[in-house]
Amino acid sequence: MITLGIxxxxxxxxxxxxxxDDTIRANVVSGQDTIHARFGGVVPELASRRHMEAITVVVDExxxxxxxDLRDIDLIAATQGPGLIGxxxxxxxxxxxxxxxxxxxxVGVDHMAGHLLSAFLEPVKPCFPYLALIVSGGTTALFRVDDFFTFTLLGRTRDDAAGEAFDKVARLLGIGYPGGxxxxxxxxxGDAERFVLPRAWLEEGSLDFSFSGLKTAVLNQYRQIGDHRDDRLLADLCASFEQAVVDxxxxxxxLAAKQLAVSSLVLGGGVSANTALRTILTDRCRAAGLQLYLPAVQHCTDNAAMIAFAGRKWLQQKGPGSWSDDVFSRSQLGQVSQTFR
Known part of the structure; x- marks a missing residue:
């Protein structure tokens, strides 16, 4: 079965x-960073207009x-949500x-399911059950993945997602977009020890995340530096912020792996392309005896190959979608013990 993912x-x-056989014949991505850079973030109306201009070109490519050609395609899978409705x-x-x-x-695919299963696009694939950390501009969450359709939410951000915090901090520091x-x-x-920034551990044993306080702490430090700001201080502040997020x-x-006695961890989402996160997580997992699965960077950021994979699994198990299906802004995996669709 040959699947076209969108x-x-x-x-x-x-x-x-x-x-x-999970061979990726083509994986094309057209970004919009240059369009949104001057606004310091994604402008929904501009994004949807650009999608309309690019979609045919990208699919044809x-x-x-x-x-x-389209006659050779057996299944068409597309992201149904979450995301910007337009x-x-x-x-x-x-x-x-x-x-x-x-x-x-x-079939319509939950974008989060695509990230949770993205490790299956790699030559070495994880075994169920495994723990998945999804870190992106809109999501920071931990899931237990028991099969291709059963995802249990263990913890999520209570405010800003990690990627959102990166974008907001970069904007307040005036260093460009995208922030990560x-x-x-x-x-x-920079020197990650230069500035002492908070880590929000929340309640004992909590698997939730919070980055809004860290963002505010960076802003306060930046204001205190005042007229003494230079590239060195800016580098140290960025390094200290990045280290706080990664920690x-x-x-x-x-902690989640220990609580659930799970021996495998999958990393996904756009922020998982961060070099510091990948390096430190690799070292810590090795020391803890955990098997870490790191999808290639092009499979961590938003891509259609993971949508094609998840869509094919859905068709095989549940059948095709309905013409009446509509998009949704919030993930269908957003509740504890919620299963795919």
Missing amino acids: ESSCDDTAAAVLDD ALRRAAL SLLVGFSYAKALAFTTGRPF PAISRYARQ VLVSKSL
């Missing part, structure tokens, strides 16, 4: 072609790279139209 949940227009509607409606005109089945890569560039030259993400993940 992803348009935020500001990346993506299409991928996946064989039934994916098919071209795969050396296929952006989602572009990709989901386009997928429905393709499915209708070609007579192929289509901008802060990391400065952090590589909490890693420590909570290891």
